Amino acid sequence: MPQYSLRFILLLPALLATLTGRAQAITGTIRDANTHEPVPYVNIGVLHKGVGTVADEQGTYRLNLAEAQPTDTVRISSLGFRPRLLRVQELRQQPAVELSPEAVVLREVKVKAKGMYKRTRTLGFRNPDASGTLNMSSNDLGTEIGSVINLSRKPTRVINANFNVAYNHSGPLTFRVNIYRLLPNGRPSQEKLLRRDVIVTSGIEKGTITVDLTPDQLILDEDFMLALEWIKGPANAKVQSQLAFVAGLGYANNDFYLRETSQASWERTSVGAYLAGMQPKISFYVTAQD
Known part of the structure; x- marks a missing residue:
């Protein structure tokens, strides 16, 4: 007993x-x-x-x-x-x-005639062979990572979004692609510029996740932040250690931000001193026409 x-x-x-x-x-x-x-x-x-x-x-x-x-x-x-x-x-x-449903009010944008968008360019840090990596900041659903994208000309039509995966040991993961308006100080706001949820599931272990945004007819006249939010995955997935994106150094001003989970504050990330004017970048970019 x-x-x-x-x-x-x-x-x-x-x-x-x-x-x-x-x-x-x-x-x-x-x-x-x-x-x-x-x-x-x-x-x-x-x-x-x-x-x-x-x-x-x-x-x-x-x-x-x-x-x-x-x-x-x-x-x-x-x-x-x-x-x-x-x-x-x-x-x-x-x-x-x-x-309660809410009507989405679109911001007025000066739109060029369709035939005027002839020049295709890449905006953001594209380098898929950069030697660095960056991870999500937590293992909670809603953890998110994003990079500021600077427009070369305005307005610009966004064709697709691209995210270079360094490695993924978690298996198939589901993400939401978000494009955020920037605040006057250059930090990301909570306001999304896409007018629908763009959901993508990928089990790619290494390579580029490309998401077609042509159905959205997204024409912008302002810089923005392109982000990837983890919203679904295998039970007990550890994306903080099992998923990483390609990162490196570059001269363009493409600041990147992290947040731990849904509704958390955005945190600007620093990985040490800048080298000869070069800054840390994550390999998120868009293909666009102007």
């Missing part, structure tokens, strides 16, 4: 830790307030805490709130819907959330 009692005592802390962890996690579904259909790949996160996730294609999410306080603010957002802000305690009480 004492033997069993001792075993129970030893197991009790682990059991309590497991139950506490489960209690800190919220599971729910995000739906369209009009149609009541699930909204796929919604971003959910606690502001200023680096705590977040992405709902699956059925709108179901699991958010670990072990590091959040009841009064912290959770932001829930998806392209084409009005973002919602809820306190953690409110989300605990009602984990099923509805988002």
Whole structure:
């Protein structure tokens, strides 16, 4: 009898830790307030805490709130819907959330006649043979990495987006391609310039992921940030160590940024002193016409 009692005592802390962890996690579904259909790949996160996730294609999410306080603010957002802000305690009480559709207002752009876009060029850091690598900043869904793209001429039509993978040991991963408007200080904003979710799944172990953006008729007259967001993958995937993108040094001003998960703040990354005016770059680029 004492033997069993001792075993129970030893197991009790682990059991309590497991139950506490489960209690800190919220599971729910995000739906369209009009149609009541699930909204796929919604971003959910606690502001200023680096705590977040992405709902699956059925709108179901699991958010670990072990590091959040009841009064912290959770932001829930998806392209084409009005973002919602809820306190953690409110989300605990009602984990099923509805988002209201929101009309997308397009910014006015001076458009050239179709025949005027004759010159095709590459914008960004293209070098697939650069010797450096860069990883995602966490293993949480919604972790994202992006590079500022500077236009040579304005307006410019974006044809495709390209991401050079140095290695991928995680297997097939699903990403969302995001293009963000820049703030006056050159940092990325939360505003997306694509008017649809561009989702791509790739199991490429090394090489270039190319995403066709011609259906979007994306014509821009401003610099922007091109980003890749991890939204789905194998269970327990460790993209922080198992996935890396090609990086190197270059002279162009293509700053890159990272964020840990959904709704987290963007962090400008520095990998040491600049060399003779050269700066660290990640090999993200677009093919464009002007």
